Amino acid sequence: MRWRGERQSGNVEDVRYEGSARRLPTGMKLGGGMTLLLLVVGLLLGQNPLQLLQIFLQSDIGVSTDSQPRPRPAGDDEAAQFVSVILASTEDVWGKMFSSAGQRYPEPKLVLFSDGIESACGMNSSATGPFYCPGDQKVYLDLGFLKELHRLGVSGDFAVAYVIAHEVGHHVQNVTGTERQFRQYQSQARSQEQANALSVLMELQADCYAGVWANHADSQRHILEQGDVEEGLNAAAAIGDDRMQKMAGRRVNPDGFTHGSSQQRVQWFRTGMQSGDINTCTTFKQAEL
């Protein structure tokens, strides 16, 4: 992909190096352990612990009671910049599409995290992979997941772009009301199989939206290079539930699918990519709901 020098998004919230606690005002950082330590040190030095505490609070070197900020591993920033450029591209594409329909596109935030995060959708470990939370309109992405993709045989920057575009596709479903409709359908589902089938339709539509993005991103900024689409399709195929199940050593069981088969994901990504029109992403219509 040709992405260097392109605009980066202002909507990335990078919390990878913050430790588990958000930064608190200095005075609030003193935990019981630290207070006890100051008390002991104060007694040992023959000083008034309260005075020591006072000095400590004024010095702005408070220690978080939770984990410390982590050091940045080298080479990670390139990946973070890439993510930011792709998010900016989705903003441009969807912003233009919404405004040509006379609407405003509410841009989602993208949270880069590591080792689990608290979202409006609950606590998620990085093992769950990237996800979109409709409650806070944020895409959550752990760069560690990209290593997992690598393990599945997916490589290349477009594959990563596809994953982001898919999550942004869920955001589009949310702000256009499809998500609400989906919840309603799902609450009326008569069986787990039916509920799963509905989830598959949501996922395939998000794949189709990722394809729509790829189409427009390329015509707006010529970001695609030879082989990029194959990379995207490879990613779509690799993350298909049938492949996942096979890799997990289970028999492929279509009723348990929540993302769609590799073949379905490729098909819908291609549909969106070729048409560049969200009206072709008719996964629900085709299921005759």
Ligand SMILES: [Zn+2]
């Ligand atoms: Zn999805």
